[in-house]
Amino acid sequence: MDVMRRHFWIFVFLGAALAGAAAFAPTAHAVLEVDITRGNIEPLPIAIPGLSPEGLTDTDTAAGTLEQLGAKISRVISADLERSGLFRPIDPAAFIRLPTAAEVRPRFSNWRAIAAQALVTGKVSLEPDGRARIEFRLWDVFAESQMTGLRYVAPPQNWRRVAHLISDAIYRRLTGEAGYFDSRIVYISESGPKTQRVKRLSIMDQDGANHRFLTSGEDLVLTPRFSPSRQEITYMAYYNDQPRVYLYNIDTGKHEVLGDFPNMTFAPRFSPDGNRVIMSLAEAGNSDVYLMDLRTRAVRRLTTHPGIDTSPSFSPDGTHIVFNSDRGGSQQLYVMRADGSDIHRISFGNGRYATPVWSPRGDLIAFTKISQAKFRIGVMRQDGSGERLLTDSYQDEGPTWSPNGRVLMYFRQIPSDAQGEGGSTSLWSVDLTGYNERPVTAPNDASDPAWSPLIR
């Protein structure tokens, strides 16, 4: 009996052991592990059919019929995304079937068939008060799920802004980073012959639309800079042959002189909070960096070296300032704390470095590098490491960052030939990869661009 019992228990335990082993075995079997380290760095294919009109499709709005409005908005979104270099809008001619306003979920198989990875659908309708109601949805074609969806209500004539806001929302959702499409550019528009150049302060949307001149062209204007926090610009203008720093509010149209400095003032730039302006002042052939509080107008001197210190730019957290100086013998980049202490050189490559600008994202400093008889745009980290040149033309200079720190705009000069023909100055943009370099449309010759923060 005992023996049998003992055997019984042995069997029970052996059985349990086997069952346990069987239960464990599947989870313990090696899951195949594969490292995916290579992919295709190419723009994401995205389908952006025209937003569908809802209700009476031929209803006239202040900006065309609803159908036209929907088509215009999607064209601007397409153009925005395409210019970023990160997306490849698919040619609408390839679309198998257009979505309708009544459709809640797209037929994903139709979009997979044309290799779209993302899809934007949307509707335009008219509110009783005459405003347009514009909504869109962004879909992951392969996961068959909605990634984001927003609705905007705005006067129909503001459709461009809504389109840029939608582009920003799509960009943010698909890259994880804020967009930059709802922003503007101020720059110097140049016209007339070389001897009598008319330079006017001008402004336009980031895509070149809504162009407008802000000054008449009587005074020479230079180096406009946007406030990182407000729709405000500083710039330099020669008045009675004296350069002065001005402040211009875009919303109110008010110009004011920042201060009557007895000496030459150069290269004004805002602090990240928009309350101070940093610039250089020249005195007896020596220029140093100064900081001015816009509310109290108190001025503080930050550098006191006999070398030429100029082009200061704040880090986005306001703790450091990058500037250029020839104190070491040639023009190089230096970083100091915001109070002027701890000055150290960061650029050590061959050639000279000018116009440093700190990225709004904080990770990089852009500059103009002068070497091998060329002016090129480059970036480096704040300790001077990782220097990369992004452009390679004859003369590119004056970089300005997009609000998200992913694109740089600058101006390119093409020299005139022996007969004095063909010379031009134009705006260009390039992204951080260096591959996506494009001209920016402007009516005349253009220089000295400055990118605004997002309008909001």
Next chain:
Amino acid sequence: MDDLRLGFIFSAVFHVTLVAVGIVGIPALKRDLAPLPEAIPVELVTVDDINRIRAAARRAKLQPKPQRTAEAPPAATRQAPDAAPDAVPLPDAKPAKKPQIKPRTKPKIMPTAALRSKPKPPSSLDTGRLAALIDKSIRETEAAPRAPEKDNRKRLEEAVRSSQLASLGARRSTATLEAMVQAQVERCWNPPAGAKDAQDLIVKIRIWLTLEGKLVRPPQILGQSFFSSAQDSFYRVAAESAARAVRRCAPYTLPRDRYDQWSEIDLKFDPSQMLGG
């Protein structure tokens, strides 16, 4: 007697546990000991792949052009210097302040997510068919391995005599399988470029496959908790790009006789080699 029995029970439990650990533990140990070979995947890059990548690059280069010309016409209207007064004047940027436009100019943003979309993903996915796939996979896993198992055992027995050769062969075969998966997934992966510290965005995804190489269920993203909140949106984008790649490439073509090795795969998407520096 009772003491004796109790002692025996404890001893039995102890031994059974030991045996269980032995059974379960050894494969795990083996896995650690055999590091995944790195060089072999190179063999699998075929001329086909290269051509395809080149073609894609060419396409990418060619594509933007028509888009740009399409965008060109507005330039003409932009030329008009008097565009400013009519076309959305700049101060509209802060529309709330402008009297002529209703105080609500600033577009209202309301998430419409899921409000109207009444997502019916399960129905569109056809659960019936999915269930059939799952069933099939189970049936086939049950049926398939039985026969090869014997072969394997025979082969193993042979190999035991020269254990060195055996381990080499096993390693090579997983490496080949790995390379096959790699080649198929990499073709479809567009890693998110340009994000801040994009090279650190490593995503691990587990997928379950049917014998036909189709996905049994949505890919599962593993262990994402250690990312800081600032990197969350970047991580989500990276994870989505990985999941998209996995879906785009399905179904996978892998050797059916080794289904037990690839029915479940962990993929580690690591963009550091492409984006670093």
